[in-house]
Amino acid sequence: MRICMVSDFFYPSIGGVEEHVYNLxxxxxxxxxxxxxxxHAYGDCSGIRYVTGYLKVYYLPIKVCYNQCIxxxxxxxxxxxxxxxxxxxxxxxxxxxxxxALAHEALMVGSLLGLKTVFTDHSLFGFxxxxxxxxxxxxxxxxxxxxxxxxxxxxxxxxxxxxxxxxKHRVSVIPNAVDxxxxxxxxxxxxxxxxxxxxxxxxxxxxxxxxxxxxxxxRFKNTPNINFxxxxxxxxxxxxxxxxxxxxxxxxxxxxxxxxxxxxxxFLVRGHIFLNTSLTEAYCMAIVxxxxxxxxxxxxSVGGIPEVLPKSLILLAEPEIDAIYAxxxxxxxxxxxxxxxxxxxxxxxxxxxxxxxxxxxxRRRKVDTPISPTQLPAVSAPPADQNSSTEPVxxxxxxxELVETLYNWEDVALRTVKVYDRVLNERSFTTSELVxxxxxxxxxxxxxxxxxxxxxxxxxLWRPRKHVEIAQDVQRRAx
Amino acid sequence: MASxxxxxxxxxxxAIAVFFYYFFWVAVLPFMLxxxxxxxxxxxxxxxxxxxxxxxxGVIFLGGIAAFSFYHIWSLRVKRD
Numbered sequence: 001m002r003i004c005m006v007s008d009f010f011y012p013s014i015g016g017v018e019e020h021v022y023n024l025x026x027x028x029x030x031x032x033x034x035x036x037x038x039x040h041a042y043g044d045c046s047g048i049r050y051v052t053g054y055l056k057v058y059y060l061p062i063k064v065c066y067n068q069c070i071x072x073x074x075x076x077x078x079x080x081x082x083x084x085x086x087x088x089x090x091x092x093x094x095x096x097x098x099x100x101a102l103a104h105e106a107l108m109v110g111s112l113l114g115l116k117t118v119f120t121d122h123s124l125f126g127f128x129x130x131x132x133x134x135x136x137x138x139x140x141x142x143x144x145x146x147x148x149x150x151x152x153x154x155x156x157x158x159x160x161x162x163x164x165x166x167x168k169h170r171v172s173v174i175p176n177a178v179d180x181x182x183x184x185x186x187x188x189x190x191x192x193x194x195x196x197x198x199x200x201x202x203x204x205x206x207x208x209x210x211x212x213x214x215x216x217x218x219r220f221k222n223t224p225n226i227n228f229x230x231x232x233x234x235x236x237x238x239x240x241x242x243x244x245x246x247x248x249x250x251x252x253x254x255x256x257x258x259x260x261x262x263x264x265x266x267f268l269v270r271g272h273i274f275l276n277t278s279l280t281e282a283y284c285m286a287i288v289x290x291x292x293x294x295x296x297x298x299x300x301s302v303g304g305i306p307e308v309l310p311k312s313l314i315l316l317a318e319p320e321i322d323a324i325y326a327x328x329x330x331x332x333x334x335x336x337x338x339x340x341x342x343x344x345x346x347x348x349x350x351x352x353x354x355x356x357x358x359x360x361x362x363r364r365r366k367v368d369t370p371i372s373p374t375q376l377p378a379v380s381a382p383p384a385d386q387n388s389s390t391e392p393v394x395x396x397x398x399x400x401e402l403v404e405t406l407y408n409w410e411d412v413a414l415r416t417v418k419v420y421d422r423v424l425n426e427r428s429f430t431t432s433e434l435v436x437x438x439x440x441x442x443x444x445x446x447x448x449x450x451x452x453x454x455x456x457x458x459x460x461l462w463r464p465r466k467h468v469e470i471a472q473d474v475q476r477r478a479x
Numbered sequence: 480m481a482s483x484x485x486x487x488x489x490x491x492x493x494a495i496a497v498f499f500y501y502f503f504w505v506a507v508l509p510f511m512l513x514x515x516x517x518x519x520x521x522x523x524x525x526x527x528x529x530x531x532x533x534x535x536x537g538v539i540f541l542g543g544i545a546a547f548s549f550y551h552i553w554s555l556r557v558k559r560d
Contacts, residue, residue: 431551432551432552432554432555432558433555435547435548435551435552435555436551436552436555439548439552446544446548447541447544450544450547450548451544
């Protein structure tokens, strides 16, 4: 199967969509499919490049207009997109992200060429403000021309179905995955005394709830042994710096700044608790990565977050300062009880060391049995003491294994292939059906669509399909 | 055949030339204080054509799109019946 991934967002840019496109492409390549990625030029990164696993990336020479998106012209890039899709003999065009103008244009070109189209939505969006209304209408028009849509959570599916008015049987839910081999726990990186580190890793923008975080940090002013590690940069960084100065917590609040994604783990493993204060999230990769590193997760209960992790790994709170503060206190209390049980015993230390060595081999499941007795004393103590339903802190390595079973890219790739198989078995849209769909969802777009259609016909006369030079496939040589 | 870059340059220069010609015709010439017999007027038709031609092209363009669209919508509905 030959698939073309299209998005404005790809390496060298860094973000959730970029990670998703790259990892999904790598997994599909390993399953034997042929993958091509389309994106726009990033500075001097222009032209055709091959990345790991002979993944072919077209950095099209299109200029960036705003926030890493190209100028949405709807018709100017039709000749170039058509040439690439025909040269690569693409069967499925897979667009990513509602905010990617290039993805929308490529999906339209793919529909006009009779190819199958799939769209993945990576974020939630509002309904009421002007930019949301415009974006929703554009998405509605484009999804009317798409064979199938994929969302990363059930909340995301609900959001997309409502704002783009797409039939729900044409939307599948396939969550994101995390590479648990890259995000492994390392409890020895944690402070040896009874200090507890709270890690925050996100862009410091309003949407990530940094104002909530700014309200929470002062509450720990008089609580010793509670430190914050804040990873990330953004417009709200000044606010956090100001709070830190006002509360005299310079030594206890560490502002790391922007960090490469492959170095985020170095900060996660130092923490005991991961705090996420997002105001809106379709999925939130960060909390899955944190859970994979063995951290207890405290998060706002917004968007798709409640369905991301099981209750044993996450504490949910309403997106307000009091509720989040209470959840953090519960997490701290759990840690204090758990570490109190474990730390005094030298024998436990040896056991942990042995488990550390053996878990790295990751093949003997029986090794988990000796770890279980360590958890048993902790299990019985808290209910007896507090008469509450709070659960004990899970062993970091058990967290990693649990996340690995829940979210891995092989599973995501297999489910995506099912979507591809499904759309390939469907009949292609005829021109009449496409015109009708555009007319139904946004008749204003008919102007662009019909112009693109006739442009496609002109291109068929000027450069017929049968005369298009086929691109060579680079094969992995059998070793 | 000329390369794509040269073709792009030709298209761009042509578009700019047409634009400036039209701009001069519509926005500069009517305000020039020149007598009726000036030779420059030979290069420009009467002003009314400056508005008739784009309007006709616009109507044909949008009308063509509308006709094409409603033909396809009508044919789809006929198929469904």
